[in-house]
Amino acid sequence: MGLWTEHVVPRIVDVALGTEEVRAVRERVVSRARGEVVELGFGSGPTLPLYPAAVTSVRAVEPSAVARRRGARRIAEASVPVEHVGLDGAHLDLPDDCADTVVSTFTLCTIPDVELALREVRRILRPGGQLLFAEHGLSPDPRTARWQHRLDGLQQRVVGGCHLTRPIDGLIRDAGLRILDLEHEQVRGPAVATYLYLGAATP
Numbered sequence: 001m002g003l004w005t006e007h008v009v010p011r012i013v014d015v016a017l018g019t020e021e022v023r024a025v026r027e028r029v030v031s032r033a034r035g036e037v038v039e040l041g042f043g044s045g046p047t048l049p050l051y052p053a054a055v056t057s058v059r060a061v062e063p064s065a066v067a068r069r070r071g072a073r074r075i076a077e078a079s080v081p082v083e084h085v086g087l088d089g090a091h092l093d094l095p096d097d098c099a100d101t102v103v104s105t106f107t108l109c110t111i112p113d114v115e116l117a118l119r120e121v122r123r124i125l126r127p128g129g130q131l132l133f134a135e136h137g138l139s140p141d142p143r144t145a146r147w148q149h150r151l152d153g154l155q156q157r158v159v160g161g162c163h164l165t166r167p168i169d170g171l172i173r174d175a176g177l178r179i180l181d182l183e184h185e186q187v188r189g190p191a192v193a194t195y196l197y198l199g200a201a202t203p
């Protein structure tokens with residue numbers, strides 16, 4: 001990981017995704033979490049204070065050492081045990097059927113092998129478990145989508161591998177998960193990075 005990606009990007013992410021509007025979106029999605037949670041791309045843990053009382057533990061997957069350090073205080077203050085269990089959502093050292101909930105907020109855009117990561121989600125979710133997601137991705141508006149394709153390579157280089165053009169619902173379905181509900185929202189910010197996919201899916 002280069003200096004920019006390791007040291008600067010986690011700080012940019014915390015600011016860009018630290019708005020009240022995004023916090024409300026996260027809270028809406030993770031309010032349905034319960035039981036044993038695995039969180040992909042934990043970052044500095046902005047989701048942690050928003051988990052409901054039904055959550056009993058959180059296993060965090062996060063490759064960035066800087067993000068993990070920045071999350072230490074939130075982990076220390078959390079009311080549930082939180083453990084870092086891996087660096088890559090595409091290769092989880094976790095047994096089959098070990099999670100009631102998998103949470104991914106603004107992470108499926110960034111995991112390099114997102115198809116494999118979603119197959120891992122399906123593998124670790126217990127029957128009846130849920131993937132809860134709040135992600136940005138490909139816009140249905142043709143003009144915005146054209147700009148997303150134009151800027152995708154630049155975005156990946158500047159924002160730590162973040163893709164603008166991933167069709168999040170299609171990727172989830174292709175991994176063999178069934179979407180239970182899906183909402184879209186356009187939040188404030190550049191249109192290319194603010195078309196959201198919010199919802200839940202199950203194995």
Ligand SMILES: C[S@@+](CC[C@H](N)C(=O)[O-])C[C@H]1O[C@@H](n2cnc3c(N)ncnc32)[C@H](O)[C@@H]1O
Nearest residue numbers: 017041042043064087088089105106107110111
């Ligand atoms: C845009 S940030 C979002 C962080 C946090 N989930 C949030 O909502 O603010 C994307 C996160 O995915 C992490 N990430 C990158 N590659 C990953 C991988 N292969 N597996 C899991 N997480 C990854 C990054 O380090 C970063 O913390």
